Amino acid sequence: MISRFHFPGHLPESGEVALPEGLAHHALRVLRLRDGEPMVLFDGRGGEVDARLVVRGKAGFAQLGERRTLDRESPLQVVLVQALASGDKMDWVVQKAVELGVMAIQPVQAERSVLRLSGERAEKRLAHWQQVAVSACEQSGRNRIPQVHPLQPLVPWLAAVRGERGYVLAPGGGTGFGGEARPEGAVHVLIGPEGGWTEAELAACDAAGFRRVTLGPRVFRTETAGLAALAVLQAQWGDF
Incomplete structure (x- = not known):
């Protein structure tokens, strides 16, 4: 399964974003994801973004791809x-x-x-x-x-x-x-x-x-x- 991460902030429509320290630590040190691996980011406001992990030294970045509007909320x-x-x-x-x-x-x-x-x-x-x-x-x-x-x-x-x-x-x-x-x-x-x-x-x-x-x-x-x-x-x- 592709790893999903909550991005605590606004996700731009495209380009590259730096991963917050906690998110980067979880992706690189806990899950041991490698440079270029796919991931999904969501900001908690609805929808999600396909991305690829970019590793530079000890820092992590995400190259953003397609944004999908997916509603998985209960009708209740x-x-x-x-x-x-x-x-x-x-x-x-x-x-x-x-x-x-x-x-x-x-x-x-x-x-x-x-x-x-x-x-x-x-x-x-x-x-x-x-x-x-x-x-x-x-x-x-x-x-x-x-x-x-x-x-x-x-x-x-x-x-x-x-x-x-x-x-x-x-x-x-x-x-x-x-x-x-x-x-x-x-x-x-x-x-x-x-x-x-x-x-x-x-x-x-x-x-x-x-x-x-x-x-x-x-x-x-x-x-x-x-x-x-x-x-x-x-x-x-x-x-x-």
Whole structure:
């Protein structure tokens, strides 16, 4: 397969561009691409450019070729609202959600979240998750990068989106997605933390107009539930 790279900046229509240090390091030192090898660059704004790697000493450049307008985005505008999960579970969720076509990811702090983030630590983790999203786009062929929004407490976030269309996964607390009308515009899917939602949080979701749904009689782990829900929505209304 031809390697795909996100180019963090505007790509000109033709000519040669210098590869940013991080991109060049990944291409030359990690993937060990050689001078003249084909590659694909995309800037995250839609479309991609065929290119060839040019190596001069330790620096990397790209000779730009044809630009293609390719839209691999899902017709659904799903925002995955994921309660913070511990360890590397959030990395997994971000990566796989991007592969499944999510429009954006909103991390939220829930009462039973094992992981607690604030201040500089939260900012660093957000930047890391955004880079995970970039890498997932490189792998999956997406040319638009979903945004990972800054972390917010659940209840204030619910107040800000009150009245918008959304679902909250609550094992044993509702019906499935079957029979729901295809959404017009953005739809939010809320996933609880390892310890599950509290009754107060579920009540806040109810008050915001979000409908409780279930994915059947089994209880999913937090890192599985959102991905399963995205797959269901893509099969029901999207491009699966």
